[in-house]
Amino acid sequence: MRIAVLGVGLVGGSIGLAARxxxxxxxxxxxxxxxxxxxxxxxxxxxxxxxxxxxAVAKAELVFCAAPVRALPGLVADALAASGExxxxxxxxxxxxxxxxxLDGNPAAxxxxxxxxxxxxxxxGVENAxxxxxxxxxxxxxxxxxxxxxxxxxxxxxxAGLGARPQAIDAETHDxxxxxxxxxxxxIANVLVEQAQTxxxxxxxxxxxxxxxxxxxxxxxxxxxxxxxxxxxANREAVAAEIDRAVERLRAAAELIRTxxxxxxxxxxxxxxxxxxxxxxxxSARGALRELRLTVENRPGIVAEVALALGRAGVNIEDMALxxxxxxxxxxxxxxxxxxxxxxRALAVVHELGHxxxxxxxx
Amino acid sequence: MRIAVLGVGLVGGSIGLAARxxxxxxxxxxxxxxxxxxxxxxxxxxxxxxxxxxxAVAKAELVFCAAPVRALPGLVADALAASGExxxxxxxxxxxxxxxxxLDGNPAAxxxxxxxxxxxxxxxGVENAxxxxxxxxxxxxxxxxxxxxxxxxxxxxxxAGLGARPQAIDAETHDxxxxxxxxxxxxIANVLVEQAQTxxxxxxxxxxxxxxxxxxxxxxxxxxxxxxxxxxxANREAVAAEIDRAVERLRAAAELIRTxxxxxxxxxxxxxxxxxxxxxxxxSARGALRELRLTVENRPGIVAEVALALGRAGVNIEDMALxxxxxxxxxxxxxxxxxxxxxxRALAVVHELGHxxxxxxxx
Numbered sequence: 001m002r003i004a005v006l007g008v009g010l011v012g013g014s015i016g017l018a019a020r021x022x023x024x025x026x027x028x029x030x031x032x033x034x035x036x037x038x039x040x041x042x043x044x045x046x047x048x049x050x051x052x053x054x055x056a057v058a059k060a061e062l063v064f065c066a067a068p069v070r071a072l073p074g075l076v077a078d079a080l081a082a083s084g085e086x087x088x089x090x091x092x093x094x095x096x097x098x099x100x101x102x103l104d105g106n107p108a109a110x111x112x113x114x115x116x117x118x119x120x121x122x123x124x125g126v127e128n129a130x131x132x133x134x135x136x137x138x139x140x141x142x143x144x145x146x147x148x149x150x151x152x153x154x155x156x157x158x159x160a161g162l163g164a165r166p167q168a169i170d171a172e173t174h175d176x177x178x179x180x181x182x183x184x185x186x187x188i189a190n191v192l193v194e195q196a197q198t199x200x201x202x203x204x205x206x207x208x209x210x211x212x213x214x215x216x217x218x219x220x221x222x223x224x225x226x227x228x229x230x231x232x233x234a235n236r237e238a239v240a241a242e243i244d245r246a247v248e249r250l251r252a253a254a255e256l257i258r259t260x261x262x263x264x265x266x267x268x269x270x271x272x273x274x275x276x277x278x279x280x281x282x283x284s285a286r287g288a289l290r291e292l293r294l295t296v297e298n299r300p301g302i303v304a305e306v307a308l309a310l311g312r313a314g315v316n317i318e319d320m321a322l323x324x325x326x327x328x329x330x331x332x333x334x335x336x337x338x339x340x341x342x343x344x345r346a347l348a349v350v351h352e353l354g355h356x357x358x359x360x361x362x363x
Numbered sequence: 364m365r366i367a368v369l370g371v372g373l374v375g376g377s378i379g380l381a382a383r384x385x386x387x388x389x390x391x392x393x394x395x396x397x398x399x400x401x402x403x404x405x406x407x408x409x410x411x412x413x414x415x416x417x418x419a420v421a422k423a424e425l426v427f428c429a430a431p432v433r434a435l436p437g438l439v440a441d442a443l444a445a446s447g448e449x450x451x452x453x454x455x456x457x458x459x460x461x462x463x464x465x466l467d468g469n470p471a472a473x474x475x476x477x478x479x480x481x482x483x484x485x486x487x488g489v490e491n492a493x494x495x496x497x498x499x500x501x502x503x504x505x506x507x508x509x510x511x512x513x514x515x516x517x518x519x520x521x522x523a524g525l526g527a528r529p530q531a532i533d534a535e536t537h538d539x540x541x542x543x544x545x546x547x548x549x550x551i552a553n554v555l556v557e558q559a560q561t562x563x564x565x566x567x568x569x570x571x572x573x574x575x576x577x578x579x580x581x582x583x584x585x586x587x588x589x590x591x592x593x594x595x596x597a598n599r600e601a602v603a604a605e606i607d608r609a610v611e612r613l614r615a616a617a618e619l620i621r622t623x624x625x626x627x628x629x630x631x632x633x634x635x636x637x638x639x640x641x642x643x644x645x646x647s648a649r650g651a652l653r654e655l656r657l658t659v660e661n662r663p664g665i666v667a668e669v670a671l672a673l674g675r676a677g678v679n680i681e682d683m684a685l686x687x688x689x690x691x692x693x694x695x696x697x698x699x700x701x702x703x704x705x706x707x708r709a710l711a712v713v714h715e716l717g718h719x720x721x722x723x724x725x726x
Contacts, residue, residue: 070625180562185580187620188551190635191612195605197638199543213583215643217548220576222636229629232620242558243617247610249554254606257550257595262433266592272553273585275560280578 001025001158004060004083006053006075008040011092011117012066013129016045018162021131030056040126054082057089062158064115065091069230073102080108088151090115094178095234096142096171103146113155113304114142114171116178117164124224132163139164141307142171149303149333156317167316168307179238186228187243189221290343291360294333294350303333309353310335315346334360364388364521367423367446369416369438371403374455374480375429376492379408381525384494393419403489417445420452425521427478428454432593436465443471451514453478457541458597459505459534466509476518476667477505477534479541480527487587495526502527504670505534512666519680530679531670542601549591550606552584653706654723657696657713666696672716673698678709697723 003025005012012029019025029046030053031037037049050056057063057079065075072093079089080103089112093099096114103109119137139159143152156166169177196214232239256268296302310317317335337346343359350357366388368375375392382388392409393416394400400412413419420426420442428438435456442452443466452475456462459477466472482500502522506515519529532540559577595602619631659665673680680698700709706722713720 177562180559181577184558185555185576187613187616188555189576189580189639190632191609191616192548192551193635193639193642195547195608195612196543196642199540199605213548213552214544216579216582217552218639219579221639222632222634225629225632225636228632229625232628232632233623233625236620236623240617240621242562243613243620245558246554247613247617249558250550250606250610250613253550253554254603254610257599257606258603260596260599262592262596265595266588268553269585269588269591269595271585272556273588276552276556276581276584279556279559 001062002028002060003158004028004030004050004056004063004079005046005066006030006056006063006079007066008036008045008126009066010124010126010128011119011133012064013040013043013045013126014119014131014133015064015066015092015162016040017043017129017131018134019158020044020047022163023158023161028056028060036126040129043126043129045126045129053078057083057087059084060087062155063087063089065089065093067091068227069093069095069099069234072099076103076112077106080106080112083111085111087111088113088155090141090155092117093234094182094231095175096140097175098234100142100144100171109144109146110148111151113147113152114144115155115159116140116142116174119164134159134162134164137164139166140169140174141166142169142174143301143304143307144171145301145304147301147304149301152303152307165316168304168311170308173312175235176238176242179235179242183231183235183239184242184246186220186223187232187239188246189218193218193221290337290340292335292337292343292346292350292357293360294335294355294357296333296355306333306335306350306353306355309349310337310346313345313349315342315349364425365391365423366521367391367393367413367419367426367442368409368429369393369419369426369442370429371399371408371489372429373487373489373491374482374496375427376403376406376408376489377482377494377496378427378429378455378525379403380406380492380494381497382521383407383410385526386521386524391419391423399489403492406489406492408489408492416441420446420450422447423450425518426450426452428452428456430454431590432456432458432462432597435462439466439475440469443469443475446474448474450474451476451518453504453518455480456597457545457594458538459503460538461597463505463507463534472507472509473511474514476510476515478518478522479503479505479537482527497522497525497527500527502529503532503537504529505532505537506664506667506670507534508664508667510664510667512664515666515670528679531667531674533671536675538598539601539605542598542605546594546598546602547605547609549583549586550595550602551609552581556581556584653700653703655698655700655706655709655713655720656723657698657718657720659696659718669696669698669713669716669718672712673700673709676708676712678705678712 001023003019005016008029008031016027019027027046028048028050029040030050040046041049063079063083065072065079067075072091092115100114103112117134117137117139119134159166315337337343347357347359364386366382368379371392371394379390382390390409391411391413392403393413403409404412426442426446428442430438435454455478463477466475480497480500480502482497522529678700700706710720
């Protein structure tokens with residue numbers, strides 16, 4: 001398999017390492033910074049250092065665009081234009097709506113599927129790239145109606161091969177979710193730090209220590225300013241809306257605390273603990289894999305449609321296979337999901353979409 | 364040295380262990396729960412298990428009240444009433460104003476000095492007690508005007524002996540500081556968790572994963588409901604005021620982000636990172652110890668007055684010694700502070716208070 005990685009920092013470099021070691025792929029790398037590209041070669045993240053985007057993607061079956069969010073619309077368009085007709089192009093940006101919208105009307109959009117791995121590290125740079133950066137991590141994929149089913153299948157298979165767990169989600173939902181579970185925590189960390197600095201500097205000329213709860217809550221404050229300025233800007237509506245919601249909840253919390261009603265405050269505290277437990281444990285309980293066999297029309301968007309509907313229903317697709325019929329008018333699709341409950345839910349969802357489907361016996 | 368510990372959970376048990384091993388003290392323990400007291404004996408946190416508060420404090424020179432915040436006013440009053448006239452009584456509660464106010468008019472208040480170690484662990488209970496729980500940790504002391512100087516000196520010496528770094532601060536400032544750097548982060552963690560749960564459950568029947576930034580930012584969500592209900596209630600005015608301030612800052616952040624001005628957002632992000640760095644590094648750079656020699660009137664409150672003034676000026680007292688004059692009308696005091704800059708600042712502060720003082724040569 002031939003892969004191109006455009007932008008070889010921590011994430012791009014880790015994709016290169018994982019693709020070479022886990023998929024046995026040959027990786028062509030490109031980076032606008034020649035020194036970074038050389039380091040990527042040195043650490044074995046790429047096999048070949050390409051001088052241009054076009055050179056990197058020329059023979060690639062799969063192209064990862066791993067540039068800052070702001071640069072992605074241009075880079076993805078370039079990659080689509082320069083790559084072959086069978087090449088799948090994806091990205092690793094933290095926001096997806098603006099990028100997806102930028103491809104409206106691009107005839108090559110059938111070959112683009114947005115992506116976002118929930119993985120990273122404190123330490124940026126290809127020097128810190130690891131082939132296990134994505135091991136077990138959720139990797140969101142955001143196929144839109146224009147995305148091809150074969151392309152989606154190839155991409156999700158490669159993502160699983162890198163060690164991650166792909167899941168389809170529509171771009172708008174993705175951006176709203178990220179605003180809640182990632183962008184808002186970053187905003188709040190900044191606010192806590194500003195507020196502590198102001199309060200503490202009013203008390204004394206030097207700043208006293210802060211405790212462990214402050215350290216944890218503010219760990220992401222001021223994270224990479226260039227990257228985060230892009231993310232906040234690209235996802236500004238969703239982030240601002242989440243802030244508005246947080247403001248409402250904080251007002252309610254202040255009101256509750258002002259009452260001095262320790263029993264009610266204790267209940268609130270207890271509920272928060274239980275909610276966090278549910279959120280963090282959501283992914284831990286899984287059943288044995290079950291196979292769902294579908295017959296579907298062979299048209300663009302069909303795979304995305306099924307994957308998104310299952311994602312909305314909370315069903316996680318662990319693996320997928322497509323078997324186009326000889327005349328290409330219809331195809332068979334197999335989906336593997338975890339446990340009987342998910343299999344039953346998935347069956348109901350695909351029936352509702354009007355597809356014929358059965359649950360296969362055994363794995 | 365004989366010490367009493369009233370309440371032998373994680374903090375009380377760790378005080379017992381540290382007092383026995385680091386101070387060579389004999390420790391009498393009391394706990395309303397006999398099973399917990401037995402475990403404290405088993406793990407070596409106390410030498411003797413007392414059946415009542417009075418029995419525990421009877422011969423103690425120093426009494427630590429380590430009960431939940433709500434129970435402290437009663438427990439401290441009992442400890443003062445039952446202990447000898449030379450015994451110093453302190454506590455380890457997370458809020459100080461209500462407790463201090465509860466002792467107004469108590470003639471034994473000269474022997475009480477509030478305390479609050481910035482130490483703890485995820486895992487409560489005397490089974491998790493450690494003799495190094497306070498090693499290097501800030502331990503706030505909140506002497507008020509009624510507190511005795513000899514008593515303060517004895518207490519701060521014992522605290523330093525446990526491995527912690529005592530610092531004087533007035534109760535109101537302490538509670539406001541804690542609202543900013545500890546209680547507000549706990550409130551915000553709860554709000555983030557509530558909000559994520561609501562948002563995510565709107566998207567699908569099951570909850571998708573959350574990333575590392577969410578895990579960190581919400582680590583303290585739902586922390587021990589009984590303890591935190593007490594803390595939020597005891598410090599309700601300061602916590603609610605901090606929430607109000609956070610709301611204003613969040614509104615400003617939403618406004619900034621809505622503009623989509625990536626350069627301005629980047630500056631904000633950069634400032635937050637720098638502020639966090641300053642906050643976390645505040646305590647790291649220290650100079651060699653310098654000794655400040657003072658002559659002061661020998662009256663109640665004098666030590667607290669000096670310690671508080673230095674605390675307000677950002678000067679950290681690393682060690683202290685009192686030398687009362689024979690006729691007890693005046694006394695000499697030595698204070699050790701870190702580095703020349705702090706020594707000069709301390710000198711200015713005590714001169715301003717009207718005391719004669721010099722910086723001694725060498726350490």
